[in-house]
Amino acid sequence: MVSALADVGADVRVLTTSPPRSARRADDDPRVDVRRWPVLRNRSGYVRGYLPYLSFDLPLFFRVLFGRKADVYVCEPPPTTGFLLRVAAQLRRTPYVYYGADIWSDASAATGAPRIVLRVVRGLEQVALRGAHTVLVVSEGVRQRVTALAPDVPTSVVGHGVDLNTFAPDGPCVEEPVDIVYVGTASEWHGAGLAIEALSQVMGTDETVTAAFVGQGSEWDGLKRRVDELGLQSRIRFLPTVAAEEAAAWLRTARVSLATLAPGQGYDFAVPTKLYSSVAVGTPVAYAGPDPVRRLIIDEGLGAATHYEPAAYAQAIGSLLSETRGADEDLVRWAGENISSVAVAERAVQTIVRVARPGSVQARK
Template identity: 25%
Template sequence: MHIAVFSQHHTNPDCPATSRHYTLLAHLARTHRITLITTNTWERLRITHHYPWIPEEVEVRAAAVSYENKMGVGKRLLSFGRYAAYAIREGLRIDKPDVIWGISTPLTAAWAAAQVARLRGVPWVFEVQDLWPAFPIAMGAVPYRWAQAELHQMEFGLYRSAQHIVTLSPDMSSYVTLIGQVKDKSWYFGEEKVTTVLNGTDLELAALATDEAVVALRQEYDLQNRRVILYAGTFGRANDIPTLLAAAEQLALNHPDVVWLFMGHGYDEPLVQAAASRCLAIRLVPPQPRHAIFAWFRLAELSIVSFLGLPVLDANSPAKLYDSLAVGTPVIVTNPGWTKELVEAHKCGWYVPASNASALATRVAEVLADPTTVLAAGRAGQQVAQQYFDRQQLAATMQNILEQSAKQL
């Protein structure tokens, strides 16, 4: 079977990114022909060169289209539009696929997949990584009502035209299913059209976080006898970085042995740099390749999964949650959605309301004061990861969805 994959943001384990689709594509390529239509944005950002840029046996068409988290709205739209145009052109040039897999974000990547599917008369599967356009609208990036309405019409049309819809969290699935049920009869679709395939994590990479690797990190970064709190991810507008910095500075007043590591890059990086220069308890760590990130999570006693207190962000499926639990490091989450339910149900983490620095500092202090509970939470999280988060198992689920969708048009 020939599967065409439309994804603007391809990464591999040498990149400072989650690389979900690298694992899924590698799995699919064992038994199917795969053509990936993407960009070379992340290729130049590789930190190491331990892995092939594209999984073996995957064909690739890559546009020279730039993108970065610091871009303003205008530059982002230009980037999205350039990729969509390229993806449609290449999608019409490649051998006819049996099924198309369109991945947002951005929504325009999935739109391009839908157009090629329509023109070539093949089914397509829509993977919803973030709730677009609900997310950019909530963040104020789309201030005009007419533009919001147009984007929602595009979103609803994609849900309707897709043979199947895949989301990365149960809350995303609920959101999409509700839309299918509240629209008029011409739009209707039921919950059987929507499947949750969690973001997940790479357990074989998590196994690289050995005792020796952790000891080496402590020595290299002078972290002996320090209790580490880790935030690893994008310093984006939605990640509530100012609250984390304020909590770190408050905690430092009474807990001089605690150090907060901020690993990543993005819009709020200057804020992190400024805080690190005035507070010894805050350190900015350069982005790390995915295959190395797990040792950092294991080094930490606790990791933070933070977002602004916007309802649309409650549905997120953050990679840092899965990666942290995979190595036995419990998490603090700041959104009252499915992640709160997960960590409380499995006793592998704690919830603190978003944008409340004092509450976060207090909770971290309480957790660190009870090492036995921290260890128990870590063990519980690791069990959850092994049972539900293995990307090899998730890849098999995705393969089944694509195979069944190809048969149904």
């Protein structure tokens, strides 16, 4: 989106975080002024929790309030950021666009957070949404939830996007490949523990199958413990979060990728976007969870999808293992037609420019 804004001549400033020391820093677009701010991170380098959020949000409030004025701001979650940006933007009498990648208060409910926490998060999110000139949303399901929380705010469905240059069928592969890979976050609402149970059944019938989990999340330690209990630690590996290029290599090398979504948590509309990255490199997805994702995978032929149940999921994984060899050109073609991040960014920019003050396309993200 930042690059697409620069493409239309916008003067773009990005106010973001300083990366963790362990991360390989990507090159910034030379046309864009990127301003980074140090934040609190947990031991894995992840920004998670209200104090880490505020370590960015509070300085951001003053950076917006006293920084060079923009014609429009674009704000990403968490809701604490949106709340404080709304206050600063109102003081500066400047509109902002909110990027609704998902609904944080619904995700918090899925984690079993205390009721008082849910009320606070819901209130902050409603304030952030209702103050926006427009909300960019990634799916129709998210749009419906935004409309429920902020009925009078316009929405624009831009879709999910994948960098098809990075996540492509051709490129480096990992030196020690596995048959099955899970790449990305494993939080409570993902319910990735089901994948471990299903893999134990798959591996019980085929002693040659191997798997890897690459990423992080609140469920990560629990997944490791369960693998140890099952005695599968020699066949299921765990690796920390990697750069996008390396994530693509893991997906590209595997025969099947995994994606799960625990149903019945008020978050069934969510999309585990890891499945799109897999499709882009041509690796089919084994998904367990509710519609609409299950129906999408079945209707579009993106892999195998089933209800959230270990035996059925094991069968779905096994069916893909018996069929797949090499990148699936049909999957790659579908990705190019449906989930290009370039197309998503262009749709977002059209909305952002319309919100900006007449006669100008200056913007700050």
